[in-house]
Amino acid sequence: MLKMKRVSETYDMRVFTDTGEYFGDVEETILTQNKVFGWRVRSTKNSFLNKVLGSAKGVIVPHQLVKSIGDIVIISKAAVPSYSPEEEEGGAGEEVE
Numbered sequence: 001m002l003k004m005k006r007v008s009e010t011y012d013m014r015v016f017t018d019t020g021e022y023f024g025d026v027e028e029t030i031l032t033q034n035k036v037f038g039w040r041v042r043s044t045k046n047s048f049l050n051k052v053l054g055s056a057k058g059v060i061v062p063h064q065l066v067k068s069i070g071d072i073v074i075i076s077k078a079a080v081p082s083y084s085p086e087e088e089e090g091g092a093g094e095e096v097e
Contacts, residue, residue, distance in 0.1 A: 005069060007036070015041050015061075015073045017048070017080055024049045024058060026073060036063045039073070048080065 007029045015023040024047040028040040042058035043049035049058060065079040 007031075010039075010069060010073065013069075013071075013073050015039075015075060017077050018067055018074055019077055021048045021080075023047060023075060023080070027058060030060065038062045039066065052080075 010026050010029060013026045015026060017023055024041040024043050026039055027042040029036060030038040030040065039061045040058060041049065041061055043053055043056065049056075053059070059079075061075055061079045065076040066073060067076055068074040
């Protein structure tokens, strides 16, 4: 049996990637013609988005990348912006000739 949720129940729900990383919190649902188009996910203090985006407030995740909604929201790793810790360090591991 399909269990339905109200959109209002998803606000402030925690979002994780399918690899288990904490991504952020649901801030808003974007609807078009009575269908869910996407999810606005805000960056929170300890989230992966905070590391990647810095001062930006969040991202919009297309609904096609949402895998599951229950007690938490699980999204595909494809929704995660590319990030490598070396970029943040300013290339400290690179040698200069």
